[in-house]
Amino acid sequence: MKAKAKEISPQELAGIIRRHPRVVALTGAGISVESGIPDFRSAGGLWSRFDPMEYAYIHAFRRNPAKVWAMLKEMDALITGARPNPAHYALAELEARGFLAGIITQNVDNLHQAAGSKRVVEYHGNALVFVCDTCRGCHPRESLDFSHTPLYCLCGGLVRPDVVFFGEPIPPAAQAEAEELAQHCDLLLVIGTSGEVAPASYIPAIAKEWNAVIVEVNLEPTRLTYSLTNHFLQGSAGKLLPLVLQDL
Ligand code: APR
Numbered sequence: 246m247k248a249k250a251k252e253i254s255p256q257e258l259a260g261i262i263r264r265h266p267r268v269v270a271l272t273g274a275g276i277s278v279e280s281g282i283p284d285f286r287s288a289g290g291l292w293s294r295f296d297p298m299e300y301a302y303i304h305a306f307r308r309n310p311a312k313v314w315a316m317l318k319e320m321d322a323l324i325t326g327a328r329p330n331p332a333h334y335a336l337a338e339l340e341a342r343g344f345l346a347g348i349i350t351q352n353v354d355n356l357h358q359a360a361g362s363k364r365v366v367e368y369h370g371n372a373l374v375f376v377c378d379t380c381r382g383c384h385p386r387e388s389l390d391f392s393h394t395p396l397y398c399l400c401g402g403l404v405r406p407d408v409v410f411f412g413e414p415i416p417p418a419a420q421a422e423a424e425e426l427a428q429h430c431d432l433l434l435v436i437g438t439s440g441e442v443a444p445a446s447y448i449p450a451i452a453k454e455w456n457a458v459i460v461e462v463n464l465e466p467t468r469l470t471y472s473l474t475n476h477f478l479q480g481s482a483g484k485l486l487p488l489v490l491q492d493l
Pocket residue numbers: 272273274275276278279284285286287290351352369436437438439440441442462463464465467480481482483
């Protein structure tokens with residue numbers, strides 16, 4: 246275990262960004278907390294109310310879809326009611342000004358795109374898109390009546406959000422694009438993720454292998470802070486990222 250990463254200020258992060266021409270961001274649920282979407286593992290997070298073993302695994306959804314739809318409907322209400330926060334807008338502005346090559350997000354809330362980010366790799370899919378679990382046919386969200394769940398496709402299969410449940414693979418295209426971004430960046434901003442869930446948690450290690458500097462933005466240290474991270478900017482992303490932008 247290495248010593249904890251060096252703590253830096255928003256101004257110092259602006260200087261680091263200016264000195265690195267190929268910056269990529271890896272984001273997790275923490276960046277959307279200030280948009281009203283709870284994260285998963287902080288106190289009061291989603292997994293403190295829904296046991297992931299019973300709600301987040303694909304076999305749990307297939308075995309008891311009515312039960313899992315209770316969580317899916319709660320997530321859908323949170324996501325459709327959420328708006329981007331200053332952290333999302335700051336990353337979109339960094340991209341627009343040429344300081345950010347792309348975002349690899351673990352989030353399924355579409356908030357990076359809503360904030361104007363163009364290159365977004367949806368590593369765990371998008372909860373606003375619905376597909377059939379059997380035939381993969383697309384079911385537009387506006388065609389679905391959530392008052393009668395579970396929902397079924399004409400083929401008889403279960404309709405589900407196009408997200409990656411535990412026990413499912415990462416979409417190959419997303420995995421390939423994420424690895425390409427991680428291998429070619431020289432600075433990886435790891436924002437609002439606990440780094441607990443593989444294979445997304447391997448992305449900082451891939452970037453590090455390709456000599457990238459790793460900077461974490463998080464309310465508190467994570468497992469990465471004592472292993473891979475070079476610099477740690479502690480605090481809320483919604484407050485800190487606009488301050489970084491001010492200094493660029
Ligand atoms: N600003 C910065 N960081 C924050 C903020 C904030 N306002 N609020 C919370 N955080 C941090 C927490 O300290 C924590 O380290 O965000 C992190 C959220 O961690 P998790 O809840 O584990 O979320 P995440 O890392 O995205 O989970 C990864 O696990 O359950 C699966 O598929 C799900 O994509 C998710 C994956």
